[in-house]
Amino acid sequence: MAIQRTFSIIKPDATARNLTGKINAKFEEAGLRIVAQKRIHLTKAQAGVFYAVHAERPFYDELCEFMASGPIVAQVLEGEDAIATNRAVMGATNPADAAPGTVRAEFAQSVGENSVHGSDAPETAAVEIAYFFSGLELVG
Numbered sequence: 672m673a674i675q676r677t678f679s680i681i682k683p684d685a686t687a688r689n690l691t692g693k694i695n696a697k698f699e700e701a702g703l704r705i706v707a708q709k710r711i712h713l714t715k716a717q718a719g720v721f722y723a724v725h726a727e728r729p730f731y732d733e734l735c736e737f738m739a740s741g742p743i744v745a746q747v748l749e750g751e752d753a754i755a756t757n758r759a760v761m762g763a764t765n766p767a768d769a770a771p772g773t774v775r776a777e778f779a780q781s782v783g784e785n786s787v788h789g790s791d792a793p794e795t796a797a798v799e800i801a802y803f804f805s806g807l808e809l810v811g
């Protein structure tokens with residue numbers, strides 16, 4: 672598998688508990704390199720655009736409200752098979768199902784407040800990276 676890039680968010684529940692460094696350490700220990708990173712506070716509308724694919728889901732409004740409730744850290748992670756590697760480090764969406772040692776098993780509070788987001792495919796990674804970063808901000 673070639674070197675790949677994926678998009679990651681450290682969510683408001685995690686930034687509120689000062690977990691950015693602990694989560695980044697897990698990414699780096701797994702061989703992922705943080706090639707772009709910024710801490711921002713989304714508006715609900717900006718979160719809504721990012722999660723537009725979930726617009727018809729019953730949890731959409733709650734999800735957007737939560738993602739705008741505090742700062743997030745938006746990131747681009749680079750490494751071998753980065754999308755799958757990151758998803759393994761994150762663990763299952765619902766922390767009750769997440770494997771021991773994963774970010775969500777250790778830090779997530781619920782399926783909604785689940786500490787991290789990661790792209791699920793190369794196409795979504797490209798769209799998500801472009802939503803938050805310009806090419807000049809990606810420093811490999």
Ligand code: CMP
Nearest residue numbers: 730733734764782783784785787788789
């Ligand atoms: P994420 O990987 O960011 O992608 C979509 C998000 O929707 C997901 O993580 C969860 O945080 C959230 N989500 C999924 N299912 C539910 C649910 N049943 N209730 C609230 N939020 C959810």
